[in-house]
Amino acid sequence: MKYFVKKIVTLIITLLLVSILAFLAFQIIPGDVVHSILGTEATPEREEALREELGLDKPPIERYLNWGKNVLRGDFGVSYRYSKNMNEMMPVKELIGDKLPVTLWLALLSVGITVLIAIPLGVLWAGTKNKFLDGVLNVLTQTSMAIPAFFLGILVTYLFGIALKMFSPGAYVSYKTNFGGFIHYLIFPAIAIAIPKIGMTARFLRNSTLTELTSDYVRTARSKGASEKRILFKHVLRNAMLPVITFLGMIIAEVVAGSIVVEQVFALPGIGRLLISAISTRDFPVVEILILYITFVVIIVYFVVDVLYRVLDPRIREK
Amino acid sequence: MKKYLSIFFVTLLALTALTGCSGSTGESSGDNTSNVSNTGTTQAGTPDNVTGVTATGDSTYGGTVVVGIQQDIDSLDPHTATAAGTKEVLFNIFEGLVKNAPNGDLICAVAESYSLSEDGLVYTFNLRQGVKFHNGNLVTAEDVKYSIERCAGLLDGTPLVSTMKIITAVDIVDEKTVQVTVDSVNPELIYSFTNAIIPNGSADVEGADPIGTGPFRYVSYTPQEGIVVEKNEDYWQEGLPYLDRVEFKIITDEETATLELKAGTIQLYSYLTDAQATELSKTMQVLASPSSTVQALFLNNAVEPLNDVRVRQAILYALDKDEINVFVGGGDATVISSSMLPSLENFYVDLNDVYGTGANVDAAKQLLTEAGYPDGFDLVISVPSNYPVHMQTAEVIVEQLKAVGINAVIDAIEWNTWLSDVYSNREYAATVCALTGDSTPGYLLSRFESTSSKNFINFASEEYDEVYAKVVAATTMEERGEYYKELQKILVDEAGTGFTLCIANKVAVANNLAGYLFYPVYVQDMSTVYYVAE
Numbered sequence: 001m002k003y004f005v006k007k008i009v010t011l012i013i014t015l016l017l018v019s020i021l022a023f024l025a026f027q028i029i030p031g032d033v034v035h036s037i038l039g040t041e042a043t044p045e046r047e048e049a050l051r052e053e054l055g056l057d058k059p060p061i062e063r064y065l066n067w068g069k070n071v072l073r074g075d076f077g078v079s080y081r082y083s084k085n086m087n088e089m090m091p092v093k094e095l096i097g098d099k100l101p102v103t104l105w106l107a108l109l110s111v112g113i114t115v116l117i118a119i120p121l122g123v124l125w126a127g128t129k130n131k132f133l134d135g136v137l138n139v140l141t142q143t144s145m146a147i148p149a150f151f152l153g154i155l156v157t158y159l160f161g162i163a164l165k166m167f168s169p170g171a172y173v174s175y176k177t178n179f180g181g182f183i184h185y186l187i188f189p190a191i192a193i194a195i196p197k198i199g200m201t202a203r204f205l206r207n208s209t210l211t212e213l214t215s216d217y218v219r220t221a222r223s224k225g226a227s228e229k230r231i232l233f234k235h236v237l238r239n240a241m242l243p244v245i246t247f248l249g250m251i252i253a254e255v256v257a258g259s260i261v262v263e264q265v266f267a268l269p270g271i272g273r274l275l276i277s278a279i280s281t282r283d284f285p286v287v288e289i290l291i292l293y294i295t296f297v298v299i300i301v302y303f304v305v306d307v308l309y310r311v312l313d314p315r316i317r318e319k
Numbered sequence: 320m321k322k323y324l325s326i327f328f329v330t331l332l333a334l335t336a337l338t339g340c341s342g343s344t345g346e347s348s349g350d351n352t353s354n355v356s357n358t359g360t361t362q363a364g365t366p367d368n369v370t371g372v373t374a375t376g377d378s379t380y381g382g383t384v385v386v387g388i389q390q391d392i393d394s395l396d397p398h399t400a401t402a403a404g405t406k407e408v409l410f411n412i413f414e415g416l417v418k419n420a421p422n423g424d425l426i427c428a429v430a431e432s433y434s435l436s437e438d439g440l441v442y443t444f445n446l447r448q449g450v451k452f453h454n455g456n457l458v459t460a461e462d463v464k465y466s467i468e469r470c471a472g473l474l475d476g477t478p479l480v481s482t483m484k485i486i487t488a489v490d491i492v493d494e495k496t497v498q499v500t501v502d503s504v505n506p507e508l509i510y511s512f513t514n515a516i517i518p519n520g521s522a523d524v525e526g527a528d529p530i531g532t533g534p535f536r537y538v539s540y541t542p543q544e545g546i547v548v549e550k551n552e553d554y555w556q557e558g559l560p561y562l563d564r565v566e567f568k569i570i571t572d573e574e575t576a577t578l579e580l581k582a583g584t585i586q587l588y589s590y591l592t593d594a595q596a597t598e599l600s601k602t603m604q605v606l607a608s609p610s611s612t613v614q615a616l617f618l619n620n621a622v623e624p625l626n627d628v629r630v631r632q633a634i635l636y637a638l639d640k641d642e643i644n645v646f647v648g649g650g651d652a653t654v655i656s657s658s659m660l661p662s663l664e665n666f667y668v669d670l671n672d673v674y675g676t677g678a679n680v681d682a683a684k685q686l687l688t689e690a691g692y693p694d695g696f697d698l699v700i701s702v703p704s705n706y707p708v709h710m711q712t713a714e715v716i717v718e719q720l721k722a723v724g725i726n727a728v729i730d731a732i733e734w735n736t737w738l739s740d741v742y743s744n745r746e747y748a749a750t751v752c753a754l755t756g757d758s759t760p761g762y763l764l765s766r767f768e769s770t771s772s773k774n775f776i777n778f779a780s781e782e783y784d785e786v787y788a789k790v791v792a793a794t795t796m797e798e799r800g801e802y803y804k805e806l807q808k809i810l811v812d813e814a815g816t817g818f819t820l821c822i823a824n825k826v827a828v829a830n831n832l833a834g835y836l837f838y839p840v841y842v843q844d845m846s847t848v849y850y851v852a853e
Contacts, residue, residue, distance in 0.1 A: 031739040037401070043481055045478075081391075082542040085527055085528050087396065088526060154574065162581065169575070170585070171579075264572055265575065281735065
């Protein structure tokens with residue numbers, strides 16, 4: 001119980017600090033939303049009118065407190081940048097709510113692909129005595145980790161989209177109009193995200209498995225005559241998976257926060273792309289909530305990892 | 320470019336005083352539709368080295384076209400939208416009393432004809448009968464009054480269109496006639512009546528969808544994805560539009576745009592880079608036309624050492640615009656020296672001879688020596704990094720300036736930082752960027768009047784201001800035209816800024832589409848585009 005209270009307090013303090021830092025950052029970076037909206041058509045009168053309309057004429061502290069009060073009441077405000085119709089701006093909640101499913105499904109697919117491929121691959125790799133296979137896997141995983149994400153995105157587009165014609169690049173289908181088509185399109189960006197993660201996870205699992213294999217309990221098991229297979233699957237894997245879970249947690253936190261580069265390359269309207277454009281247009285209400293969302297996700301994922309650890313490893317629970 | 324008809328219409332109007340539109344509208348509305356579009360591509364003023372021609376064949380009705388656009392929509396309200404990228408889309412949904420035509424003329428839209436009183440202070444608009452809004456309602460005199468009052472700031476005191484500030488009253492004479500009274504003569508005001516007519520009070524109705532009278536009606540907008548419009552079955556120009564549906568899809572990434580064009584998920588995309596145009600022209604139609612922008616190496620006239628006219632002249636001598644054209648414009652751009660679209664033939668003066676289009680290193684060095692900088696100086700060029708064209712131009716310029724001893728470096732900045740630091744606060748030395756012109760000839764010159772809030776180069780010339788005052792006082796376009804030429808000469812003599820190119824706008828169009836029209840203003844007219852019958 002004490003553990004949970006401590007975690008929740010940490011969560012709240014972190015969110016508060018992050019929101020203040022984001023607000024401060026917005027005060028410091030050059031450029032301002034009024035200039036962004038009015039562009040080169042700005043006249044002093046219109047600038048002033050807009051500043052007043054957005055409440056930007058008030059001192060920063062007052063603005064932050066107002067914003068904070070509203071957020072606590074569940075009112076996330078409206079975007080400075082995106083219109084909903086003729087005379088209303090898009091509510092932040094609606095805007096993010098609309099983009100979130102894209103990122104979440106992409107995350108689910110890419111983590112799914114990663115786990116399905118990386119775990120068997122890592123085990124196979126650790127268990128193999130074949131020097132050649134070991135070498136091939138070594139090179140492949142190294143390469144997959146070294147390719148920059150945007151290039152990988154383009155590579156996947158060319159291979160599956162243009163050469164194999166398995167999907168039409170850029171023909172993103174909204175989940176609202178055709179869910180099947182949506183998932184079909186998402187598989188390819190998910191592959192682009194998963195490739196380096198598979199490399200990393202497989203390497204990680206192999207190394208931790210090999211480390212475990214040199215432990216005392218393995219020697220004991222061997223001396224009792226247990227088969228290598230039994231040792232690997234019954235004893236070693238469970239221990240070797242522990243650090244891998246932390247690692248997977250990191251990956252999940254990363255993709256749920258939005259894969260900025262991949263979303264850009266595949267023209268996916270997700271959280272990552274929204275964040276980039278909101279920052280570049282100084283759309284403060286959107287940026288703040290997105291940053292809080294990302295912070296929240298990261299903390300929660302680590303928390304879940306922590307709990308999982310306790311479930312899987314009784315030694316930690318007892319401490 | 321010769322084929323570009325300039326704005327005879329307004330000159331004519333100014334000379335003969337006083338009625339408008341009857342001719343041009345009759346033609347565009349009455350004409351056989353296929354005629355409108357077939358003449359389209361040839362009329363578009365494509366330069367000689369055009370890389371493609373739209374397919375010919377019979378026009379068909381129906382179909383959907385997906386158009387890639389580079390920027391997100393900044394507002395769905397036609398009166399407050401400021402981004403050129405938004406206006407080019409809204410052009411399909413909204414219309415004013417008059418609207419721009421491909422040849423630079425104005426044609427009547429919601430108005431059927433108009434006349435101007437002899438003193439130039441009262442505009443009388445006769446409304447076209449039977450024009451319907453997308454909600455099915457007929458356009459009334461009240462709607463027109465409301466729309467103009469809103470733009471002019473007569474409703475709440477904030478003018479949304481600054482040129483319309485001079486409007487003092489909008490009166491309904493009868494249900495098909497509206498009179499607009501201004502307090503000073505401005506022969507260019509007629510261009511401002513291209514601003515949208517919207518239903519009375521619609522800007523204050525909560526949750527109202529954008530409603531206009533244009534060839535397409537608004538269906539939906541999704542941030543970051545795009546905007547969808549459908550055919551306006553009641554459009555007043557008979558036979559238009561051809562397409563049932565147009566989707567404007569936001570694609571910010573150059574690579575993605577190329578891929579999508581190749582894969583056929585978008586059928587039309589404009590403002591191609593030279594590299595894209597070269598690659599795409601192998602498999603699809605790539606059309607070209609002079610764009611409505613003027614690119615320049617803008618110099619802040621208020622900072623050392625650029626406040627010395629000799630230094631600015633030296634920089635202008637050092638520029639090799641032909642080289643920039645080759646490297647950046649693919650050789651298709653028009654080399655310019657003044658702040659006027661070359662397509663506005665009646666007003667443009669070719670001043671390329673003043674400093675030459677190639678580099679004149681000796682002249683530049685001599686001027687620098689006279690100014691006390693025999694060894695050159697350091698110069699920071701702040702460039703918005705989201706525009707590859709300007710970045711590339713800046714890179715070429717840096718090398719050219721090096722030849723005369725000026726040690727220039729590029730500071731790549733984000734667009735928003737540019738808007739704040741360079742454009743609004745004027746805290747910079749030099750920048751490469753382009754200004755978008757509109758069909759109002761004086762638009763690109765007005766900003767260099769020393770007190771203009773848009774004078775971001777801090778150009779201060781008494782002579783210029785004097786002539787500009789004459790422009791404002793001039794009551795005919797002819798008179799204004801002469802002053803505009805003078806203004807351009809002063810701007811060049813004072814070396815206010817180093818204009819470089821009017822870059823060609825290259826558009827990729829799917830092979831089975833035809834009818835795309837170029838405009839001398841920044842719009843993307845989809846009403847004349849059609850699928851060619853197989």
